[in-house]
Every structure is written in C-alpha cells, then in structure tokens.
Amino acid sequence: MHTAGKDSSSSQPEYDLRSLVPLKSSALSLFRSHGRLSSCAAPDVVELSLHRTILSGFRAFCSSKGVCGRGPAGGDSTLGETKVLFCKGVGLGGGIELVVVVNLSLRKCVPCNRKDLSPITEGNASVLKPQVPEWELFNDGGVMKLRRKWKVKNFLLGLEFFKIVADLAESEGHHPDLHLVGWNNVVIEIWTHACGGLTENDFILAAKIDKLPFESYLRRKVND
Numbered sequence: 001m002h003t004a005g006k007d008s009s010s011s012q013p014e015y016d017l018r019s020l021v022p023l024k025s026s027a028l029s030l031f032r033s034h035g036r037l038s039s040c041a042a043p044d045v046v047e048l049s050l051h052r053t054i055l056s057g058f059r060a061f062c063s064s065k066g067v068c069g070r071g072p073a074g075g076d077s078t079l080g081e082t083k084v085l086f087c088k089g090v091g092l093g094g095g096i097e098l099v100v101v102v103n104l105s106l107r108k109c110v111p112c113n114r115k116d117l118s119p120i121t122e123g124n125a126s127v128l129k130p131q132v133p134e135w136e137l138f139n140d141g142g143v144m145k146l147r148r149k150w151k152v153k154n155f156l157l158g159l160e161f162f163k164i165v166a167d168l169a170e171s172e173g174h175h176p177d178l179h180l181v182g183w184n185n186v187v188i189e190i191w192t193h194a195c196g197g198l199t200e201n202d203f204i205l206a207a208k209i210d211k212l213p214f215e216s217y218l219r220r221k222v223n224d
C-alpha cells in the first residue's frame, strides 16, 4: 500500500499497479466511510468517488495527470483480468475517482427489467469501449447503439453465425439486433431496449460475441 508521498502535483511518480490493486479493498472501506460508493450493474465495476474529504495520501496516490499505473495506453493498465483504467486527481480538496473494471467478457448481463438499470454514462462508455475495439458506437435516431459488421462466406454460414450468437444471447438474457444483408453481410447492433440506450449489458454482450468461434464463417480479407 502506498504511503502518502509529498503532495506536489508537479513530478508525481508513476505508481506500480500492483501496489494500487491491493489498495482497492482498503480504499473501498476508506471511501465508503468518506465518500459515495456506487457499484454499477455488476459488483466488479466499482466507481469510487471521494468528495471533498479527500485524504492527502490519496491525493499523493493519484497523479494530477489523471493517470495511475503503467500500461500500453497511458492509464490503461492490466493485472490479470483487473484493469485499473484511471484515477483522476482533481486537485486540492477535489474528489478522486478510481475505476476498476474486470474484463467485460468475464462478466454476466443483468436482467433488463431491473429498477436500477440506467443508460451508461459517456464516461463509462469511454472506459468500456476500448475492450470492444471492433465495434462502433453510433446514434440511431437519438438512440446510442453498438454495431459491428462481418462478411461471411455464404448465406447459410451467415445463419450459422446468427445461431451461435442467438445461443449466447439466450444464455445472457440479452439480445442483439441481427441483420443479414445482401446474402453475405452480417451486421449486429446491440442496445438495451428497456432503457432506450446503451447499458453495460451491451458492452458485455459485444465482448462475448467477439469471443465466439466464427472465424471459419468469414470470407478471407482481400489482402490476406
């Protein structure tokens, strides 16, 4: 666990992720006593925010650059399946947000008729989107959706593809919109009808679709 370093925000050291993740549990208790702990649809996505009662130890802990830990893309670091995506030091007396996200494809969709299911925030969407890089976010008449396209070898394999996606959707209790256009163009769109927008369920389903064994259905790319 980190001891509180000096509080200058100029040359904050990069923090080794390993000392960050163990802190999560003690941070939970500390943040719970000092701030709002809101867990999103799944317990493994925990967004902590510490209000004005910030402790210098945490201020020193999180660089003012809004980046903690080492990772391929700035603040994106991975330890096993746990990603610490960022902790945002918002300066003296401000709050700190520590977002720890477990790999989407390991999570489970929640029933869409839950009272606490709400559309995902832009911030959380930007945190989850990097885990489904092949998908695009698009606005369909005011409804935000995820979409991915594939070219399959033939019409029947397109239907085969739909079948394995359908089995996954049934097991998750969360369903995509399936399109097979011009005999070999598969388009899958995902959104949460119950709240007319995107929820974490949609990102979980997209991540799980990406793990399906559909390579053999696909037409080889021209430059292959």
Ligand SMILES: C[C@H](O)[C@H](O)[C@H]1CNC2=NC(N)=NC(=O)C2=N1
Binding pocket: 110, 111, 112, 113, 173, 174, 175, 176, 190, 191, 192, 193, 194, 195
């Ligand atoms: C109770 C059950 O969760 C709901 O009927 C589910 C079924 N599948 C669903 N799939 C999608 N994409 N959106 C929904 O709102 C939805 N609702």
